[in-house]
Each structure stands twice: as structure tokens, then as C-alpha cells.
Amino acid sequence: MAFGNDHPHLRWVALDSSKRPNPASPVVVLHSSATFATTHLEVQDLQPVGERLLNLAATPLGQWLARPAWIQVHRWRYGLVNQPLQRPTLSSPTIPNLLACGDWCGGNGVDAAISSGQAAAAQIGQWLKSRPRG
Ligand SMILES: Cc1cc2nc3c(=O)[nH]c(=O)nc-3n(C[C@H](O)[C@H](O)[C@H](O)COP(=O)(O)OP(=O)(O)OC[C@H]3O[C@@H](n4cnc5c(N)ncnc54)[C@H](O)[C@@H]3O)c2cc1C
Incomplete structure (x- = not known):
């Protein structure tokens, strides 16, 4: 996996096929930067956008990336959390058995x-133990 760090167009590039045993062929996933995605979000034909990203990645990582056997481009409209909540869950003391959790609680991945899910489970467990039985 290669991180773009401050690259204006590439967020990261991963060898996705390495997640599976005995992959038939290498599969590479590229994530663009949020700025790049926002700029191209409404483009009708995404194929040239994907090809541009591949070409950008090919320069530092290897020219074979620019010659894929197959390519699929996805829009990921709500992919990244802009402003994460600085707490592991969202809850209210008035409804203690209702909790909100997710990647937007404390991060974005x-x-x-x-x-966040584990924190929510622990809080619900605590509530179940402490509630009056009857
Ligand atoms: C293509 C892609 C690649 C990614 N790769 C990585 C990666 O390599 N590393 C990384 O850290 N993160 C990655 N992420 C991000 C990661 O998947 C998310 O951060 C994570 O899944 C968020 O988990 P979550 O439980 O908060 O939300 P989600 O996984 O989005 O779960 C929300 C759930 O709520 C359901 N839901 C929504 N609305 C309703 C409703 N009204 N009623 C009932 N159910 C509803 C949805 O169907 C969904 O099942 C990737 C995401 C995508 C899309």
C-alpha cells in the first residue's frame, strides 16, 4: 500500500488482490484525493478520469499500472468524514439505550x-446491567 501523503490527486494505492489467497491476477485499488473526487464527481464518463489516476500512479509506482486489462471507476460521494466527533459514541442521558456509532466517531476509517462499535456495545452492556428489573 502506498500513501499519497500530500499528493494533490492520489490518496492511496493498494494491491487489493493481496487480501485474498491465490488471486487469479493482480487487482489494484486507487483512491483519489477528496479534492480530485469533488472536481470530477459529476463527470458523465468516468473512464478517462480513472485512466488519469492510473497514469498519475504509474509515474512513481510502475508503468504497468497504466495498462490495465480491466478498469472500473466508482464515485464515493460520502466517503470521508469531514469533521469527526471527538467521542467514541453519540448518546443522550435521557435515552441511554439509544446510541449512535460509526467511523465518524473519533476518526474516518x-x-x-x-x-466506536465496541464502545457502543460496552455502553449498552452497562445499561443492561444497571437498569432496574421488574
Ligand atoms: C470502497 C471503499 C474502500 C474502503 N477502504 C477502506 C480501507 O482500506 N481502510 C479503512 O480504514 N476504511 C476503508 N473504507 C471505509 C470503511 O469502509 C468505513 O470507514 C467503515 O465501513 C464505516 O463503518 P460504519 O459502521 O461507520 O458505517 P458503514 O459501514 O457505512 O455502515 C452503515 C450501515 O448502516 C446502514 N444504513 C444506512 N442508512 C440506514 C437506514 N436509514 N436504516 C437502516 N440501515 C441503514 C447501511 O446499509 C450500512 O450497513 C472504505 C470504504 C469504501 C466504500
Whole structure:
């Protein structure tokens, strides 16, 4: 996985096929920067946009990236959290058994989503233990 860091167009590039045992062929996933995605969000034909990203990645990573056997481009309109909540869950003392959790609680990726889900489960568990039985 290669991170774009401050690259204006590329957020990261990953060898997605490495997630599976015995992949038939290499599969590469490229995520553009949010600025690049916003600029191209309403473009009708996404194929040239994907080709441009591949060409941008090919320069530092290898020219074979610019010659894919197959390419698919997705819009990911609500992909990134702009302003994460600085708490693991969203809750209200008036309705303690209703909790909101997700990647927007404390971060913007799957690690934040998992931590937030675990925090929500712990809070619900606490509520179940403390509520009066009857
Ligand atoms: C293509 C792609 C690649 C990604 N790659 C990475 C990666 O490599 N690393 C990383 O850290 N993160 C990655 N992410 C981000 C990661 O998937 C998210 O951060 C994570 O899934 C967020 O988890 P979540 O539980 O907060 O939300 P989600 O996974 O979005 O779950 C929300 C759930 O709520 C359901 N829902 C929505 N509205 C309603 C409704 N009204 N009623 C009932 N159900 C509803 C949805 O169907 C969904 O099941 C990627 C995301 C995408 C799209």
C-alpha cells in the first residue's frame, strides 16, 4: 500500500488482490484525493478520469499500472468524514439505550468504526446491567 501523503490527486494505492489467497491476477485499488473526487464527481464518463489516476500512479509506482486489462471507476460521494466527533459514541442521558456509532466517531476509517462499535456495545452492556428489573 502506498500513501499519497500530500499528493494533490492520489490518496492511496493498494494491491487489493493481496487480501485474498491465490488471486487469479493482480487487482489494484486507487483512491483519489477528496479534492480530485469533488472536481470530477459529476463527470458523465468516468473512464478517462480513472485512466488519469492510473497514469498519475504509474509515474512513481510502475508503468504497468497504466495498462490495465480491466478498469472500473466508482464515485464515493460520502466517503470521508469531514469533521469527526471527538467521542467514541453519540448518546443522550435521557435515552441511554439509544446510541449512535460509526467511523465518524473519533476518526474516518474502519478502525474508528470498530472502536466506536465496541464502545457502543460496552455502553449498552452497562445499561443492561444497571437498569432496574421488574
Ligand atoms: C470502497 C471503499 C474502500 C474502503 N477502504 C477502506 C480501507 O482500506 N481502510 C479503512 O480504514 N476504511 C476503508 N473504507 C471505509 C470503511 O469502509 C468505513 O470507514 C467503515 O465501513 C464505516 O463503518 P460504519 O459502521 O461507520 O458505517 P458503514 O459501514 O457505512 O455502515 C452503515 C450501515 O448502516 C446502514 N444504513 C444506512 N442508512 C440506514 C437506514 N436509514 N436504516 C437502516 N440501515 C441503514 C447501511 O446499509 C450500512 O450497513 C472504505 C470504504 C469504501 C466504500
